[in-house]
Amino acid sequence: MGKLIEGRWLTDDQLREWEEKQYSEANGRFVRGVAKFRNWVTATGEAGSSGEAGFKAEAGRYHLFAALNCPWAHRTLIYRKVKGLENVVGLSLVAPLRTEQGWVFDNTEERFTDNLLGLEAMHQLYVKSNPDFTGRVTVPVLWDKKTQTIVSNESSEIIRMFNSAFNDITGDTRDFYPEALAKEIDDTNDWIFNTVNNGVYKSGFARTQDAYDEAVTALFASLEEIEARLGKQAFLLGDAITEADWRLLPTLVRFDVGYFTAFKCNLKALRDYPNISAYLKTLVQQPGVKDTIDLDVYRRGYNSKSPLRNPHGIVPVAPYVSFLD
Numbered sequence: 212m213g214k215l216i217e218g219r220w221l222t223d224d225q226l227r228e229w230e231e232k233q234y235s236e237a238n239g240r241f242v243r244g245v246a247k248f249r250n251w252v253t254a255t256g257e258a259g260s261s262g263e264a265g266f267k268a269e270a271g272r273y274h275l276f277a278a279l280n281c282p283w284a285h286r287t288l289i290y291r292k293v294k295g296l297e298n299v300v301g302l303s304l305v306a307p308l309r310t311e312q313g314w315v316f317d318n319t320e321e322r323f324t325d326n327l328l329g330l331e332a333m334h335q336l337y338v339k340s341n342p343d344f345t346g347r348v349t350v351p352v353l354w355d356k357k358t359q360t361i362v363s364n365e366s367s368e369i370i371r372m373f374n375s376a377f378n379d380i381t382g383d384t385r386d387f388y389p390e391a392l393a394k395e396i397d398d399t400n401d402w403i404f405n406t407v408n409n410g411v412y413k414s415g416f417a418r419t420q421d422a423y424d425e426a427v428t429a430l431f432a433s434l435e436e437i438e439a440r441l442g443k444q445a446f447l448l449g450d451a452i453t454e455a456d457w458r459l460l461p462t463l464v465r466f467d468v469g470y471f472t473a474f475k476c477n478l479k480a481l482r483d484y485p486n487i488s489a490y491l492k493t494l495v496q497q498p499g500v501k502d503t504i505d506l507d508v509y510r511r512g513y514n515s516k517s518p519l520r521n522p523h524g525i526v527p528v529a530p531y532v533s534f535l536d
């Protein structure tokens with residue numbers, strides 16, 4: 212994967228010692244880092260709940276950098292569709308496999324080219340924004356063309372911006388984070404993030420049996436809870452789609468083709484849960500959402516060659532999933 216250290220790209224080999232120390236300090240648990248660019252685009256250009264002011268919502272000013280396989284980036288791709296932002300916020304997609312240079316535009320397909328800045332790798336964008344940047348080079352990134360800086364590299368905040376900041380421009384006032392449900396959405400997001408969205412990674416990246424057991428047990432306990440909840444109501448928080456549903460979708464669509472095999476999340480397949488399966492189908496059928504899903508990319512991506520998890524790079528067959536029918 213590699214990482215930027217004071218603006219210089221270091222490959223995995225150069226980082227190995229640093230990474231082993233992190234794992235050993237956490238007793239073999241996978242610990243996710245925290246995003247570093249935390250500004251907010253707002254309707255008026257005032258500062259949001261963190262970061263600097265000056266990022267006013269304007270058509271054509273912002274550009275999203277994303278990867279099709281990344282579940283966090285997937286949230287932002289969904290919001291760009293369901294909030295009618297396709298003609299307002301531009302998009303560049305990196306190739307869906309990380310290389311020694313991290314995320315790159317490899318031009319293997321027309322869609323994996325950066326037509327905005329002609330970048331070869333995402334780390335170039337981070338250095339453009341901050342020449343001394345130290346940290347992980349992650350997607351998604353929301354880029355400001357006007358100031359040539361990264362507004363945010365935190366998906367949970369980018370989707371909140373997309374939910375409301377551009378409403379005057381698009382005329383789309385659908386609200387997936389209504390004030391009255393904010394607390395409930397935040398609480399739901401918390402346990403779903405910890406045990407499901409990130410739970411699959413905690414299972415797949417665990418380096419001790421205990422760390423894996425702990426993560427996989429919590430993951431399936433949450434899926435059972437979600438299954439029961441969806442037996443009583445259409446969506447996680449009642450009869451309308453909220454942010455909590457959009458945040459769960461990326462993990463669900465990757466489950467049977469990726470996490471089940473590659474991350475050993477295999478107590479049950481997602482298709483063994485009838486309520487979750489029906490719910491997923493409803494979400495996927497919302498206008499535009501299907502276009503953000505690429506099962507083949509997930510299957511090849513999660514099961515790609517990895518010295519630790521899949522040394523021979525054998526990709527399992529595609530299981531049948533019904534939510535795209």
Ligand SMILES: N[C@@H](CCC(=O)N[C@@H](CS)C(=O)NCC(=O)O)C(=O)O
Pocket residue numbers: 212213245246280281282283284313347348349350351364365366367
């Ligand atoms: N906090 C970030 C996390 C994003 C993230 O971890 N993205 C992964 C891809 S799924 C990434 O780019 N990883 C690169 C790396 O860790 O070096 C968000 O939710 O936006």
